[in-house]
Amino acid sequence: MAVKVAHDMKIFPVLAKATSPVTLVELASAKPADPPLVERIMRLIAANEFAEESAPCEYLPTALSKEMIERPSIGIMESLFLEFLPTFVKTPEYLKSTNYRNPDNPLLAPLQYTNNFKTDGFTWLCQNPEALTRFNGFMEGQRADRPRWGDWFPVREQILNHPDIGADTPLLVDIGAGRGHDLIGFRKRFPNAPGKLVLEDLSAVIEEVQGAQDLTAADIGTVSYDFFNQVQPVQGEWARVYYFKNVLHDWADEKAAIIFNNLKPAMKPGFSKIIAEEYILPDQNARSLPCMTDMAVMVFCSGLERTQQR
Numbered sequence: 176m177a178v179k180v181a182h183d184m185k186i187f188p189v190l191a192k193a194t195s196p197v198t199l200v201e202l203a204s205a206k207p208a209d210p211p212l213v214e215r216i217m218r219l220i221a222a223n224e225f226a227e228e229s230a231p232c233e234y235l236p237t238a239l240s241k242e243m244i245e246r247p248s249i250g251i252m253e254s255l256f257l258e259f260l261p262t263f264v265k266t267p268e269y270l271k272s273t274n275y276r277n278p279d280n281p282l283l284a285p286l287q288y289t290n291n292f293k294t295d296g297f298t299w300l301c302q303n304p305e306a307l308t309r310f311n312g313f314m315e316g317q318r319a320d321r322p323r324w325g326d327w328f329p330v331r332e333q334i335l336n337h338p339d340i341g342a343d344t345p346l347l348v349d350i351g352a353g354r355g356h357d358l359i360g361f362r363k364r365f366p367n368a369p370g371k372l373v374l375e376d377l378s379a380v381i382e383e384v385q386g387a388q389d390l391t392a393a394d395i396g397t398v399s400y401d402f403f404n405q406v407q408p409v410q411g412e413w414a415r416v417y418y419f420k421n422v423l424h425d426w427a428d429e430k431a432a433i434i435f436n437n438l439k440p441a442m443k444p445g446f447s448k449i450i451a452e453e454y455i456l457p458d459q460n461a462r463s464l465p466c467m468t469d470m471a472v473m474v475f476c477s478g479l480e481r482t483q484q485r
């Protein structure tokens with residue numbers, strides 16, 4: 176809460192550019208806000224290393240205060256606060272009302288229970304541009320600096336070294352790509368890879384992405400695509416890889432089967448591959464982060480992180 180309030184009071188931009196201590200009065204004047212309130216918020220901000228309290232009521236920036244002016248970190252914080260937290264608060268009541276059934280219907284998740292609408296969560300986001308921007312920022316930032324698949328997967332041996340890949344071959348089609356951060360990461364890591372990179376997502380997402388991200392600089396094409404209602408549009412010039420990251424965990428098995436069936440006609444035998452990047456929960460002693468993601472997809476879209484057996 177303190178980070179959200181500090182963000183709303185425009186404290187982080189002032190703090191982030193400071194090279195000498197900023198006084199409480201200077202911070203309070205950014206909005207402007209009541210200095211005693213800012214002091215209370217700043218105690219918690221400093222206690223959690225989002226600022227350093229260099230003297231009573233004087234503050235210096237830390238790495239975290241600088242992070243809080245970055246678009247993805249703002250997206251994570253705002254989406255968690257405005258979309259996810261109200262839903263988490265309502266989830267116990269929702270689960271009680273279902274007699275503790277495991278949520279499996281994307282139209283009847285805690286998100287719909289909390290916000291009283293009838294579409295799936297992604298359609299709802301597409302109808303709420305501000306929430307969509309927050310969510311896309313959340314997805315852009317939630318990966319943080321953990322390794323990307325291109326860092327450890329044998330990309331050259333398994334993907335790039337194939338005689339049929341030409342300059343016009345779709346090399347990597349990221350389906351449900353959000354802002355295309357994974358494609359941009361791939362382009363940076365393999366700048367000379369042959370073929371095209373293609374970002375696919377719902378049309379409202381494609382529009383939002385174009386306002387937020389310079390895809391042209393990374394030579395990434397965009398295609399509007401609804402994977403439930405359309406056959407995969409990249410066909411003929413067969414793609415080498417169709418990539419899904421954090422997409423299949425949004426959907427139960429029957430829905431995932433529809434996604435794959437719509438992809439089938441665009442798969443060239445012996446050439447096209449599917450790469451899916453998801454957490455796989457161990458049968459015992461799972462770590463906290465994947466379990467929290469399991470809860471996040473449960474409340475948002477009745478999704479699930481799958482186990483190895485599953």
Ligand SMILES: C[S@@+](CC[C@H](N)C(=O)[O-])C[C@H]1O[C@@H](n2cnc3c(N)ncnc32)[C@H](O)[C@@H]1O
Nearest residue numbers: 297314351352353376377400401402403420421
């Ligand atoms: C959890 S996000 C993952 C985004 C990105 N792959 C990542 O890992 O950061 C799921 C993505 O699937 C997209 N999506 C949801 N329903 C879709 C549909 N019917 N057709 C195409 N994309 C869809 C959403 O818009 C969103 O960008």
